[in-house]
Amino acid sequence: MMRDETVKLRLDPAGEATERPISIAIVAMGGQGGGVLTGWIVKLAEAAGWVAQSTSVPGVAQRTGATIYYVEMMQPSGGRLPILAQMPTPGDVDVVLASEFIEAGRSILRGIVTPDRTTLIASSHRSLAIAEKSAPGEGIADDSAVTEAIGITARRSIIFDMNALATAHGSVISSAMFGALAAADVLPFPVDAYHAVIKGEGKGGSASIKAFDAAFARTEGKTDEADADPAPAEQATPLRRPIPPRIAGLLDCLQTVMPPQVQPMARAGLAKVIDFQDVAYGSLYLTKLEEILRLDVELAGESKDFALTFNAAKYLANAMAYDDVIRVADLKTRSTRLQRIGKEIGLGPGQLFETTEYMHPRMEELVGLAPARLGRWLRRQDRLYAWLDRRISKGRRVRTYSPGWFLVLYTMAGLRRFRRASLRHAEEAAHRDAWLTLATKLAPHNYALGVEVVKCQRLIKGYSDTHARGLSKFDRAMSEIRRLAHRDDAADWARRLRETAVRDGEGGDFDGLIQTIRSVA
């Protein structure tokens, strides 16, 4: 007879399905007040006669790194005290409070947000990590991935900008998160108990209560307030003046000539170019863009959404509105700037402010301002040039709104009317023409490659060394593109060249890529 082991196994649970404590994890960045929130939750539970235990790992994460606080709470039973765990167990956390949106994503990766248990309370604001900030160009993480993951991992989620809400009420994020926790109704304590905890803190209590109440109401869906400050943001509306006929003419022309897909970008481009120089310059922009559009039409660009013209509208404007001393002085002396800074620094009534600019002009910039022939001559006078550079090239602290310095900047900005005679302008114009010529030469053979060449203007930006480096990367990219233009996959290589050049030295290896290209092409 066959032995049947299963019959002998006890099938009843080894123990009763025992009651577990409520577990709360707080994921935060060091120095963000996670400790304060943890303390409040512990007090809340203790005041109700529960046993609460919190743990944290202060170490180095305290200094702006990602860290985690953990609270467990449970009622004593017949004089017996619960034994509480010291760290969260994946799959067994009731509430996760995340004080920043990507940290909510990190908590999901830790496995502490699961569909059967977890209420996720997270602030939707972002505090960027160093890798996101320091990437040349775009490096910000795509937080839609976090939103998507929250959707499938959290039993329930409460997400809004708790930082903005707290700030708007003169408090810090922990108050808003405490409010959201109260409204989430996952802990068996009344709102008054939460209030009592905050009031027990004394200092800063009333602002905290306000932020708490606002977050509570927001979580319960009673208000939409929170994402912005309570008062509607004041729009700095410039005086509405009738558009002068010459500009109106250009706009009309743009509307009749440009295909609809291109129009918004072309309008923005036109505005930027006119703002940079004058209406005539805007007219030049439009003329150049029309030339490209004509080619685009010839090449049946419509089937490609006029990609060539669209990108030219964007990058031609950027190329024409280059960053020079005149532009910086112009931007720094505008009336809108005073208002904007006042708002940025939260200037209160009765307060005044002054600003100091950190400028480091060099001989290059000065020569750039000079009339083209004089500038070229100066460049050839090595000793004179070096002597002048020693006098000019140094850091200068410019007190923008002192009468003297303002006049200096104002005068510099006024040089705008001589700009087109300057050496810098001559060089920028030559660069622009060479670039567009190459793009329009390549486009008929390889439309995509032409578009890629147009996009390479992106490499040029910044001032001083940054600008010089960008220009050199652009030149090298162009010469490589010329070299491989005959290949079918040239556009793809051109795109890789550009993208690598943007990140060169910070995760991109431009030289390496060029060598690779040369070895295969």
Add this chain to the structure above:
Amino acid sequence: MAERSFAKEVEHLRLGDGETFKGEAILAITKGLLQAGVSYVGGYQGSPISHLMDVLSDAQDILGELGVNFQSSASEATAAAMLSASVMYPLRGAVAWKSTVGTNVASDALANLASGGVTGGAMVIIGEDYGEGSSIMQERTHAFAMKSQMWLLDPRPDHGRIVDLIQKGFELSEASNTPVMLEVRVRTCHMHGSFVCKDNVRPAFTLDDALNTPRRDLQRIVLPPAAYEHEQEKIHHRLPAAINFIREQGLNEFFGPEPGTNESKVGIILQGGMYNNVIRALQYLGLSDAYGDTKVPLYVLNVTYPLIDSEIEAFTRGKDAVLMVEEGQPEYLEQALNTILRRRDVATRIHGKDVLPMGGDYSVEALLNGFETFFEKADPRALGNRPPRPDARPVLALPPVERLKSVVPARPPGLCTGCPERPIFAAMKLVQEDLGDHHVSADIGCHLFSILPPFNIGTTTMGFGLGGASAAAFSRSSGKRSIAVMGDGGFWHNGLTSGIGNAVYNKHDGVFLIVDNFYSSATGGQDILSSRAPNKTRKTNNPIEKALRGVGATWIREVDHTYDVGKMKRVLTEALTTKDEGPKIIIASSECMLNKQRRVRPIEAKAVRDGKRVVKQRFGVDEDVCTGDHACIRLSGCPSLSVKHLDDPLRDDPVAAIDNSCVGCGNCGEVSEAAVLCPSFYRADIIHNPNWWDRFKARMALSLINFLQARRERGRFMLETI
């Protein structure tokens, strides 16, 4: 002045018999020491025991009333040597540090202390910085306890139990003439809980009694032949005395079914510190309830060294298998267990690291997995019908969660907003752009964050204060010089002799950079010898520069405002290129911003409230001037300097932006000036309660500015209007 004020916590130290203490375990330990009647306490701050030092530092009054001498020791070696007061006198003393790093530093004194033995109770509070969140190498203090024969207490994470073991630990120390270690892990130190207090005890025999009636005994000094005798004493007298005490006092605990009521085939032996997580893991398996009523017999080692052979035999005999729960490696306890059972001829199988991870945290999850394997092997029926256990694995395998892995960026720790060390490393990065990369030996402290993005400076770190010493091999250079970084904390800990003294004596040609931020900042802003603030109970204001001259250094440059990036750059360049011989020493001094803000903010806020004229500074970025290259961020990494997207279709990249947390340290402006970056930064000086002159000046300037602006803007069309 420490980072946190412990004025409130200090009051907890006064609680009397029957009152309930609520708070962090490390503060409960502090209270426990006073209840045990210590005469002296010392130690060196560091996570996770910094709060013990901080609260005692703020509790001078209470300590005075009790006649307790508290010192912030110069190093862990100093603290350990302090315990020598208990060698000849019936004085109880305790010292505390972060381990294993602190124990490494202290070992010389500890070994001597343990050899000669003690008369009064001597205790080391060990903050075991192991596992997630630790800032040091992953090792165990257990090895030190064994090699020097010091008893190692590892209490169950429960305030009452810990405090009780402090009392018992002193008694054990006295009963066996052996110093003891009380090990508390990171999470336990910072665990909130409660216990019922006893009155503080004023020691019967005081430090004065010892000084006024000094005693000596040649037999207690480590020198042959006494040293040989000590070893025999350890084996034949002290160890048996300790074992007796531990057994008689029941320091280790047994939980679970009463022997005989339930024939358990298996049992678990665990380090005391593992208890809470073990109970939770058993609960998930349906083998315990939340209150610790377990169906599996547990033998909890509140003392992990020495082991009590007889208790182990009694627990294991008759069982099929026993699981040893021992966090960290190597598996000393498991090995000892096997030896004990083999010698006593007990056939019970021992499991341990075969089912549990060899290294790393024994989290509930790790224990749960190990327990499952253990019960599968040893007693599958105990698992019954296997209630569902928490398991995040299916959730983690979902594609959108998988995708998150590539999205969520690392968030390494970094320098705080306005940190005075930021401009130092920005200057170093700029100098390296000119002179090429150099070998940089780093040290322990906030400045070690230089090894992370965005600075990426520093090759090795060999221990606190050893930044200078770890450049020793590179003392003779023919081309590029080595650079050694050291903080003021490390400098006074040992760097003055091990780094600078050594470099002077050996005619080291390299550069030594001392980062002086007025505090021991990384550990919580405690005062040190060169701190600038007056301190009632300590002598501060002893300049580093004088110490350097004292050991014979001659090439010394002081930068007393680190935010001057240009100057910092010039001084570094000079140090790297000068023809002068000997070590080139730079002292870069500016106050730790975290401490400065804590000091200055309330004063400023009060002045503003009182209507006094106050100028506050912060930085901003002109977003239309910024081109989105982020070179400034690669020279900063400041939390308040970030990036944002503009609502402009012509822009590809986000631009730099500074938020309201900016403290106006000046680094942004200095760096963009020194590195010739771009003119988009501005500093705003905000004048609160301006006086008539401010208002007059502003009015005059503004009327001119408004006139000029109106004039220009009449003649042209602004961007926004199209």
